[in-house]
Amino acid sequence: MFGKLDLSAIPLSQPIPLITSAVVILLALGVLVLITVKGWWPYLWRDWITSVDHKRIGVMYCLLGVLMLIRGFADAIMMRTQQAVAINAPGYLPPEHYNQIFTAHGTIMILFGAMPLVLGFMNFLVPLQLGVRDVAFPTFNSVGFWLTASGALLVNVSLFIGEFARTGWLPYPPLSETAYTPGVGVDYYLWAVQISGVGTLITGINIVTTVLKMRCRGMGYLRMPVFCWTALASSLLIVAVFPVLTATLAMLTLDRYLGFHYFTNTAGGNPMMFVNLVWAWGHPEVYILVLPAFGIFSEIFPTFSGKPLFGYRSMVAATLFICVVSLMVWLHHFFTMGAGAAVNTFFGISSSIIAVGTGVKIYNWIFTMYGGRVRFETPMLWSMGFIFTFIIGGLTGVLLAVPPADFLTHNSMFLVAHFHNVIVGGVVFAIFAGLEFWFPKVFGFRLHEGWGKTAFWLAFIGFWVTFAPLYILGLQGMTRRLQHINFDVWAPWLYVSVAGVGILVLGVIAQVTQLVVSIRNREKLRDVTGDPWDGRSLEWATPSPPPFFNFAVMPNVEGEEAYWGIKLRAVETQQLSPEPAYEPIEMPLNSPVGIYTAFSPRSSVSR
Amino acid sequence: MGGLQVSEGALARAGRRVCRGAAPGLLCLALTSCSGGVLDPAGPVGEGDATILIDATAIMLAIVIPTILLAFWMAWRYRASNTKAEYLPYWSYSGRIEAVVWSIPILTIMFIGGVIWIGSYKLDPFKPLSDKVPPLEVQVVSLDWKWLFIYPDQGIASVNQLVMPAGTPVRFSITSASVFNAFFVPRLGSMIYAMPGMVSQLHLQADEPGQLWGISAQFSGDGFSDMQFEVKSVPAADFTGWAKNARDSGPVLDKAAYEALLHQTQRVPPSTYRAVDSGLFQDVATQKIPPGPGPQPGGPEHAGREVSPDGSTGGKD
Numbered sequence: 001m002f003g004k005l006d007l008s009a010i011p012l013s014q015p016i017p018l019i020t021s022a023v024v025i026l027l028a029l030g031v032l033v034l035i036t037v038k039g040w041w042p043y044l045w046r047d048w049i050t051s052v053d054h055k056r057i058g059v060m061y062c063l064l065g066v067l068m069l070i071r072g073f074a075d076a077i078m079m080r081t082q083q084a085v086a087i088n089a090p091g092y093l094p095p096e097h098y099n100q101i102f103t104a105h106g107t108i109m110i111l112f113g114a115m116p117l118v119l120g121f122m123n124f125l126v127p128l129q130l131g132v133r134d135v136a137f138p139t140f141n142s143v144g145f146w147l148t149a150s151g152a153l154l155v156n157v158s159l160f161i162g163e164f165a166r167t168g169w170l171p172y173p174p175l176s177e178t179a180y181t182p183g184v185g186v187d188y189y190l191w192a193v194q195i196s197g198v199g200t201l202i203t204g205i206n207i208v209t210t211v212l213k214m215r216c217r218g219m220g221y222l223r224m225p226v227f228c229w230t231a232l233a234s235s236l237l238i239v240a241v242f243p244v245l246t247a248t249l250a251m252l253t254l255d256r257y258l259g260f261h262y263f264t265n266t267a268g269g270n271p272m273m274f275v276n277l278v279w280a281w282g283h284p285e286v287y288i289l290v291l292p293a294f295g296i297f298s299e300i301f302p303t304f305s306g307k308p309l310f311g312y313r314s315m316v317a318a319t320l321f322i323c324v325v326s327l328m329v330w331l332h333h334f335f336t337m338g339a340g341a342a343v344n345t346f347f348g349i350s351s352s353i354i355a356v357g358t359g360v361k362i363y364n365w366i367f368t369m370y371g372g373r374v375r376f377e378t379p380m381l382w383s384m385g386f387i388f389t390f391i392i393g394g395l396t397g398v399l400l401a402v403p404p405a406d407f408l409t410h411n412s413m414f415l416v417a418h419f420h421n422v423i424v425g426g427v428v429f430a431i432f433a434g435l436e437f438w439f440p441k442v443f444g445f446r447l448h449e450g451w452g453k454t455a456f457w458l459a460f461i462g463f464w465v466t467f468a469p470l471y472i473l474g475l476q477g478m479t480r481r482l483q484h485i486n487f488d489v490w491a492p493w494l495y496v497s498v499a500g501v502g503i504l505v506l507g508v509i510a511q512v513t514q515l516v517v518s519i520r521n522r523e524k525l526r527d528v529t530g531d532p533w534d535g536r537s538l539e540w541a542t543p544s545p546p547p548f549f550n551f552a553v554m555p556n557v558e559g560e561e562a563y564w565g566i567k568l569r570a571v572e573t574q575q576l577s578p579e580p581a582y583e584p585i586e587m588p589l590n591s592p593v594g595i596y597t598a599f600s601p602r603s604s605v606s607r
Numbered sequence: 608m609g610g611l612q613v614s615e616g617a618l619a620r621a622g623r624r625v626c627r628g629a630a631p632g633l634l635c636l637a638l639t640s641c642s643g644g645v646l647d648p649a650g651p652v653g654e655g656d657a658t659i660l661i662d663a664t665a666i667m668l669a670i671v672i673p674t675i676l677l678a679f680w681m682a683w684r685y686r687a688s689n690t691k692a693e694y695l696p697y698w699s700y701s702g703r704i705e706a707v708v709w710s711i712p713i714l715t716i717m718f719i720g721g722v723i724w725i726g727s728y729k730l731d732p733f734k735p736l737s738d739k740v741p742p743l744e745v746q747v748v749s750l751d752w753k754w755l756f757i758y759p760d761q762g763i764a765s766v767n768q769l770v771m772p773a774g775t776p777v778r779f780s781i782t783s784a785s786v787f788n789a790f791f792v793p794r795l796g797s798m799i800y801a802m803p804g805m806v807s808q809l810h811l812q813a814d815e816p817g818q819l820w821g822i823s824a825q826f827s828g829d830g831f832s833d834m835q836f837e838v839k840s841v842p843a844a845d846f847t848g849w850a851k852n853a854r855d856s857g858p859v860l861d862k863a864a865y866e867a868l869l870h871q872t873q874r875v876p877p878s879t880y881r882a883v884d885s886g887l888f889q890d891v892a893t894q895k896i897p898p899g900p901g902p903q904p905g906g907p908e909h910a911g912r913e914v915s916p917d918g919s920t921g922g923k924d
Contacts, residue, residue, distance in 0.1 A: 095829040095830070095832065099826075099828075099829065166828075168826050172825075174785070174786050174803060174898075175786040175827060175828060179900070179901045180786055180828065180901040180902070181828075182901075265786075265803045265804070266894060266897060266898065270804075306694075307695065307696045307698060307699065308697070308698075308699035309699060310704075311699070311700060311704075311705055311708070314708070336797075336799055336824075337799075337800045337802070337807070338733065338807040338808070340733065341727045344727045344731075345727040348720075348723040348727060349716075349720045349723050349724070352723065353720075355716055356709075356712040359708075359711065359712030359715075362674065363674070363711070364708065365678075366674075366677055366678045367704055367708070369681045369682055370681055370685065371685065371692075371693055371694060371698050372685045372694070372695075373685065373687040373694055374682055374686050375687045376682075376686065384678070384679070384682055387678045388675055388679075391671055391674060395664070395667045395668070395671050398667060398716075399660060399663055399664060399667075402659060402660070402719065402722060402723050403723065403726065403730070404655060404656045404726040404727065404729075404797070405659050405660040405663060405726075407656050407730065407732070407797035407798055407799075408645040408653075408656045408793070408797070409660075410789070410798060410824065411789060411798075411824040411825055412824065475644045475645055475646055476643065476644035476793075477644050477645055477794075477822070479823070479824045480826070481831065482831070482832045483831070483832040484832050486832075486833070486835060
């Protein structure tokens with residue numbers, strides 16, 4: 001069962017992973033003991049672990065995502081401090097450890113942090129916004145979540161037993177082949193990503209089916225909230241490209257385990273094909289993340305401006321435009337592999353064309369505020385921070401899409417700054433805006449405003465202090481993934497960047513404090529109306545938190561912005577809707593299939 | 608197209624002025640990048656790349672700055688506490704604004720698309736720099752973790768040291784004898800990948816004599832951080848002198864010497880070889896000589912990690 005692993009795989013000689021392991025294991029044991037002593041197991045089993053309720057699964061996805069964001073952030077702190085101390089010096093992390101850290105950081109942040117959060121939002125919101133009681137395949141949904149959790153666990157086990165991949169978050173062969181990376185790290189990576197990838201595909205199928213087949217009465221396609229459109233587009237991309245990832249990693253697995261030669265250095269293997277295939281998944285992947293983020297902002301801008309979204313149909317068109325074009329741009333990740341002028345021209349132009357779709361969206365959010373009554377509560381602060389940050393990230397993105405400019409900045413710190421600019425500024429800001437915005441709906445009480453605003457400002461300033469210097473370093477010729485630095489001129493900017501990380505740490509503390517303070521004051525912050533922000537879509541028509549069946553009576557939608565319409569009619573006629581006719585409803589039973597699929601020893605892979 | 612080139616030249620000059628700190632300008636980033644970065648080019652390719660980088664930034668800033676200002680103005684003007692601003696709770700569509708909103712990004716991208724098209728052809732790394740001056744041939748092999756430069760016409764080779772005559776185009780043929788790397792001299796411009804079993808072409812030129820440096824821009828394993836090489840641009844006469852000196856001293860790069868290079872080593876000091884097996888590069892590129900063996904059992908690569916009982920490292924290529 002342990003395959004190549006034996007006792008020597010436990011890093012007894014390396015203090016950093018050893019101490020971290022010990023602390024994490026103790027914490028986990030502590031939590032398990034607490035649950036046992038308090039007798040919470042039946043509750044957890046009944047209401048969470050075996051639950052097939054899309055809201056519970058959404059919450060668990062988000063919880064997993066937040067935990068992994070913190071894990072990935074710990075890696076980020078180590079990377080930035082290592083580079084700041086290792087200037088003409090070895091630093092405190094040897095290459096074999098440092099290389100694992102940046103690999104784990106990328107893998108965890110994208111696949112186990114951002115992805116679960118985005119999938120969590122889609123799970124929680126799509127059925128509520130469409131006015132239905134669950135997703136199309138509730139048990140399947142639970143299987144998807146637990147597979148993702150299983151993959152995340154595997155990545156974290158590698159910290160204690162063996163090692164993680166040291167190849168970068170996309171393990172380019174031939175470096176990732178057994179000849180150059182014989183350890184178990186790449187194997188951990190392959191299994192973890194494969195397992196969670198299947199989970200993601202399941203959720204993608206679920207959301208596509210839910211949106212296409214399960215809308216409530218009157219909810220035509222062009223009456224759906226924009227978030228549902230972006231969830232649909234994102235899930236279509238998942239269904240289209242995750243199989244590509246699975247197949248590509250399967251080929252690498254065959255190379256490593258059975259001596260195949262898909263991507264090997266010799267015997268006719270073609271390592272470039274891996275790069276080609278993996279980016280055919282990898283580029284759409286960033287749109288899988290960012291489209292739902294756009295959807296979140298499309299809910300927040302109208303709500304906090306007190307008026308409808310400007311140019312709804314344009315927004316839908318732009319979303320679908322991005323969805324389609326994002327499949328045709330992947331080659332811009334390897335302009336520098338010498339494809340030739342014609343190919344580079346095509347993919348350069350197709351990549352920059354995506355900026356048309358995002359540009360339209362930005363203008364439509366701006367014009368949503370026109371003639372509004374804009375309230376600057378925490379979700380709106382994140383949204384304005386997003387507009388500024390994402391526009392700059394878009395600018396540098398188009399620069400990288402210009403092949404001759406990419407010839408200078410490919411794989412440089414400029415690139416690192418760019419993709420953090422769009423993924424943090426776009427996806428992570430959206431996630432925090434969304435958590436602030438929907439928290440009252442999920443848990444029944446608001447989050448503390450003051451700490452929320454503090455956390456925003458610290459994160460916003462911390463982000464720019466951390467990443468603006470990386471743009472400069474990139475232009476100075478500094479490449480990414482350096483374990484130590486041989487050029488003194490880079491030092492000042494590396495120090496500034498570390499200071500930025502310090503501010504970000506304060507931001508994380510403020511965010512945690514906000515949660516603790518809000519939980520302690522939950523009675524005062526209680527949302528009794530179910531509609532704390534004067535919302536516009538159907539989730540705000542339910543109590544907070546919504547009952548497990550969502551709607552006692554299925555809504556009948558008569559226009560865009562369904563709940564806004566209901567409120568307007570109530571104001572006009574000065575009366576509430578008539579008492580509906582209640583009928584018996586049918587809800588799915590709990591199921592342990594998900595947790596058994598993901599964690600039962602018999603289904604786990606043994607070598 | 609002529610007009611565009613003129614304006615590009617002007618912008619490049621403007622960019623360099625910014626770089627000298629004479630004017631606060633478009634790219635405040637440029638201010639800090641005078642010290643040997645990509646915005647301080649030392650040859651025509653780097654200059655072409657940097658010009659396009661600056662031009663494209665300028666084109667986009669012309670749209671981006673007004674957009675950011677508009678966003679903040681809009682949010683401030685229509686803040687809830689400003690009761691003087693009109694409130695239009697039902698306003699959600701304007702055909703004219705929609706038309707403008709789609710046109711601005713489309714027009715910008717059409718313009719940038721032109722820059723991409725022209726730039727990609729003009730600065731194609733495979734394209735020779737000059738019809739008249741014959742280029743110096745240099746063959747580059749990336750190894751774990753050092754660079755080997757072979758000068759076929761001079762019959763010499765060097766490790767981690769690239770010497771090139773100033774003002775003469777150089778034609779690089781680049782391959783790898785282990786994993787992927789990217790060959791990059793920031794001040795000379797365009798990088799390109801070094802890939803096993805393949806040969807990429809790159810044409811560069813240094814205009815003036817000077818001391819430059821190059822790096823690998825693609826992660827290649829534990830020794831990656833030190834995969835740097837010195838680049839000396841010297842007057843043509845000095846180059847001939849250097850080549851002659853190299854021919855008179857140092858070991859011969861034969862099969863055995865190359866085998867030694869294939870093993871993983873780090874921080875290899877610059878050195879030269881007085882003679883090279885002709886056809887060595889061809890044999891490396893076509894993998895007639897098998898690629899580097901990677902980490903060997905017992906090395907630090909395996910410390911505390913898995914090694915199977917027979918001492919082998921698992922799968923074989």
